[in-house]
Amino acid sequence: MSAAAGSVGSVDSVGVALVGAGRMGAFHAETLARRLRGAHLVAVADPAPGAAERLVDRLGTGRPCTDLAELWAAPDIDAVVIATPARTHADLVVAASRAGKGVFCEKPMAVTLPDADRAIDAARRAGVALQVGFNRRFAADWRAARALLDDGTLGVPRLLRSLTRDPGGFDPARVLPGTIFLETLIHDFDTLRFLNPGAEAVEVSATAGALVEPDWADRGLLDTAVVTVRFGNGAIAVAEATFEAAYGYDVRGEVLASGGMATMGDGRRSGLTFSGAAGRLVETVRGDQELFTDAYTAELAAFVEAVRAGSAPPVTGEDARAALAIALAAAESVRAGRPVRLEEVEK
Amino acid sequence: MSAAAGSVGSVDSVGVALVGAGRMGAFHAETLARRLRGAHLVAVADPAPGAAERLVDRLGTGRPCTDLAELWAAPDIDAVVIATPARTHADLVVAASRAGKGVFCEKPMAVTLPDADRAIDAARRAGVALQVGFNRRFAADWRAARALLDDGTLGVPRLLRSLTRDPGGFDPARVLPGTIFLETLIHDFDTLRFLNPGAEAVEVSATAGALVEPDWADRGLLDTAVVTVRFGNGAIAVAEATFEAAYGYDVRGEVLASGGMATMGDGRRSGLTFSGAAGRLVETVRGDQELFTDAYTAELAAFVEAVRAGSAPPVTGEDARAALAIALAAAESVRAGRPVRLEEVEK
Amino acid sequence: MSAAAGSVGSVDSVGVALVGAGRMGAFHAETLARRLRGAHLVAVADPAPGAAERLVDRLGTGRPCTDLAELWAAPDIDAVVIATPARTHADLVVAASRAGKGVFCEKPMAVTLPDADRAIDAARRAGVALQVGFNRRFAADWRAARALLDDGTLGVPRLLRSLTRDPGGFDPARVLPGTIFLETLIHDFDTLRFLNPGAEAVEVSATAGALVEPDWADRGLLDTAVVTVRFGNGAIAVAEATFEAAYGYDVRGEVLASGGMATMGDGRRSGLTFSGAAGRLVETVRGDQELFTDAYTAELAAFVEAVRAGSAPPVTGEDARAALAIALAAAESVRAGRPVRLEEVEK
Amino acid sequence: MSAAAGSVGSVDSVGVALVGAGRMGAFHAETLARRLRGAHLVAVADPAPGAAERLVDRLGTGRPCTDLAELWAAPDIDAVVIATPARTHADLVVAASRAGKGVFCEKPMAVTLPDADRAIDAARRAGVALQVGFNRRFAADWRAARALLDDGTLGVPRLLRSLTRDPGGFDPARVLPGTIFLETLIHDFDTLRFLNPGAEAVEVSATAGALVEPDWADRGLLDTAVVTVRFGNGAIAVAEATFEAAYGYDVRGEVLASGGMATMGDGRRSGLTFSGAAGRLVETVRGDQELFTDAYTAELAAFVEAVRAGSAPPVTGEDARAALAIALAAAESVRAGRPVRLEEVEK
8 A cells, every 4th residue: 555645646735734623623624634635734733731632643644733933933834724712813813924824713703803903904914815714605505595696596685594503512611701692693694794795784783691591691691692683785684593402503594585585504414304103304413513514624625725826715804804893793782782883893 | 835745644545546537437536536535546547548648637646547457567556446338347347356456346347147246256356345336325315214224213124215317318329228227227226225134136027118218219228117126025115217307316215114214315406495486496416426426435435444444345246246136137027028036137 | 143054145055965974984074064165964874873873963964864765865965975885886876876966986986897887887877977086186286296297397207106105003804905906006096197197007017015914915915015007108107005104194196207307295294393302303194184184175075066067077987997997907917926908907 | 956055954153244355354254154164154344335245246145234333233143353454453343342242353453552452351341252363373383383382392482483474565555654563573473472372572672674665765664674572581582574575475483492493384385396497396375365274264263163152262352462562662663773671662
């Protein structure tokens, strides 16, 4: 058996480093190591003792790294994937950009608008690709819905819906007051923008609570939220999230437009149905990595291609900022108990 | 950007050569080049002038090869994928086996039972892995149905159905009298065996015609067939094929068993639905390579793993032979206008 | 509250008598008493002591009757619904026709072709409406499929499927050797003719067994059957029946034609889905009277209208005869172990 | 043929008069004349010249009536169905109650809370049955969902959704500023209460616009609305309506609860699917009377039974009042641009 196997002809491969070897980071590393051609995993960095080593060992590729300065300096690293806790994102985007690395940053790219601006600015100045992890834009259903908008089939959007329902069971220590908006619904806010092309949010009205974990309420944590977003073109959108879906991981979208309706997300694990004494049963998807394997892979493929080609990535820092603004307005709407205009959070 | 990218750590990669650069061969080559880690495309052989060169150029990997003896002798080739016309399969399996290469052979592995026996025997003597391209065993719905059989949920199979409907438009020059049985329904015959584990076909009764292309009838070609297969455990199965599906490429399965029913194959291109003036519309799958991308990839992954590990492949030459026997009995049933017992084709 | 309620304006109502107060007869009586305007239940006859009385009491309308001669003579009876055991049907059709009553006869209208001819002849001579209980022709899905055939959308039928799966649990004492063909699959044979308009069956090939109740085999009873029917226009159809559907009562149809495919019968009890820990669950229909409430009502409405208007009923004695011929050919095919041409059963 | 047909045995039939022979009134009259046993249509009243006559002629039953005093005095009228414009409902409920007639009133029962209180009070004092036309409570999907709540399968509701999408094409002259809340969403508000048993709305936040018909905006008319309702048990509900559904008449519901999710309303016209060149197509329901034929019939059957038995009707004046309060709060929320608590509209 030939050991030099991987030298895949003459095609250049993008060297990628991972920063943050947690659940999502590990998945991206696997994608780089196993599911994606045209890129390879060079290094993994994580502050937790042994985390980078364990991931590198498991994947059989890449080197662990404890000093980020090493990453920034390494000539075999063309780009980085940032999958650390949200509050560290903006600084890492800035550092990686300054080092001239292409940057793929998990959502949210920042947790304040000034931070988002800093990140965008750094990437722009450095001329590096900056892409944010809004993977639903790469999922088949959502792409197809957007195509129906782009080709005019759907017409003008009127009512939109995007929801994220997680089986939950989160460690409360890892949940923060803004988590449901900044970490979960941020996907839906981006999706709503993606499905209402050219329009921007004008006003946000949110209702939320700690319904699943009543003791969260005392700590200001939220596990259930409904957010109404009014867009500049008049369209009204609803984003909805919960951390308690007994039936699995449920992500859906819906656009009612002048020409009809598109619905996305059927929640089925496969095309199998089983009909038995209880009726007809379809297995449901249980987790995001199962549901979005292809989308997570496609977003990295698009990023790698942007790095390689020096072209613009398909989801930008500006997209991340716009979704963040909606999330901040939603949080403020819950706090203030009234609709919040986007211009209020810009101040 | 690092050019040595592909030397993916220390993992050994299986060197694979493709024999036959047609439609299906090209797809397998792409899988080896782009979708699969752990293997790499070393060479491509095809008798058509320039065919191997064009594929190698397009994929940017592997070397074209005109002399099969070269393939058998090449030390960097661990295994071959055979995707040539059916009548050449058995000889190629024998030759590759004798050269000590692992063999992945497209269906049908042979077109006569003695040829099938020769192929099986050669691989066994050489101790090489021999796997046949019954990809449905690797498709999610079918695997899940089999799991319901294996864990007892479905109980004892009573009635089975497997169908293949192709959009057609075939070049009549490439269709032979036995094509619908040996090339198309052979998948369904294997599927029915897969979904009725442990049982074997006892008798076959087939009805067929040239309904779509009436002038085919004069040449003995068939474009529509229904085959009833009675199994040793009493289960009755229907396999059905047509070369005229106006709505795309349709592959489905159904098992009615004592504990309920499993259905496989929902024909949807994605989870998107569009509701418009005409009603609710779901895009349908249009071709086998779209429908079975994952299954085609998974079967090669399993083969590569078997070659690498020296373990038994999951679909054997014996499986290919058993499906072939049903196909031959079906063809004979149409010719004779009566049910044909499997033992009749064994003579 | 007004007691003269029912004198529904000036509209004449058709007086109907029921012969046979069993499961299906009782359902038809209920339809006449409660679900249908334009007809009323006048009398119920049943040889079982007390059966007619009990049904009349429960419905609060009609008179019990023990002497059929009374029915034939009664001037307030315009039509009869025959829901007795199959072997008595033909004689009852003849008697009712001679008495000048319109006749709605449950399937099968007869169990031999000569009997079918006698029944058809009697109704024709008497000039009375004779309709047979092929209710699927009145079910929404099937009507809609036929409409797609009639308006040319589907094009020319190539492959058809019709199936009946019953939860079973039958009293073996009520099952006869021909039951699965004459009582169950007769529906499917009619459906296949309905969905292949203008074509007639040419040859039948059947495979059957006692898979569910192995001890039935000794008594020549069958609980599972697959019947392939070749039609004069080349179309190939499969009818399938079983007396063991763990998930309820399942009736489906499928037409693959040159213009596409129609599928009928989704088996859902309602549009509700429940997604829980086990996945997504849809309740399935559990019995024929639940599945076909509307169709059973619509067929009686059509019959009543034919009686009232003196017009031809929508399902004729000739339809019943044609389905019977297929059933007899199927039974003979199982007996003889070979395909049987329709002309053979005509002898 | 017997003319005295309708005197259906000894069962008493409830004499019903219709007030308001418009689209919905005519449907209810048809139900009484044709789809329902146990009741009969005695009279039809409508102020439009000839309207009552035309309906009576078409149905062949009942007498036209121009003077309501006649209705109230008629001894053969046990109950009335009120299907006049909304603003007249409360007075008619009061008058009919005082006349001792059972009252079935289309939604909304009143357009102000004091009017609702008058209507409830009149019926209570007179001891007559008062039922309101919230037909979804009688639709199979919704009943089944409620059953899953009642038997504990669903658990505690967290997030609810109810929507009404109408193909529109309304005569603007018949649309009033409150129409979308009082006439359309009132169904959804009742549905949300029905699906969150025992809980009451606490706060309402609405966003609305004239997106479909921009010139409606000047007249204060709304054609698109999203209403978030917070319930006392913490559950958050979204009601949504639009007068522009290009694909037909779409009514759906969804309950996410601690034990799982129920979804209602699949929008299919039948179980037929057609797969053709464009993909797989399912016909969608086009109007409320098609979608809710059974539910409209079932609600009248329940009403008739309540009148007959002197029992409490299943949807009460109090239910109508509670839905009205939510509708008024939603209208006020749009006007004021902020969430409105239910107690505000009670003042």
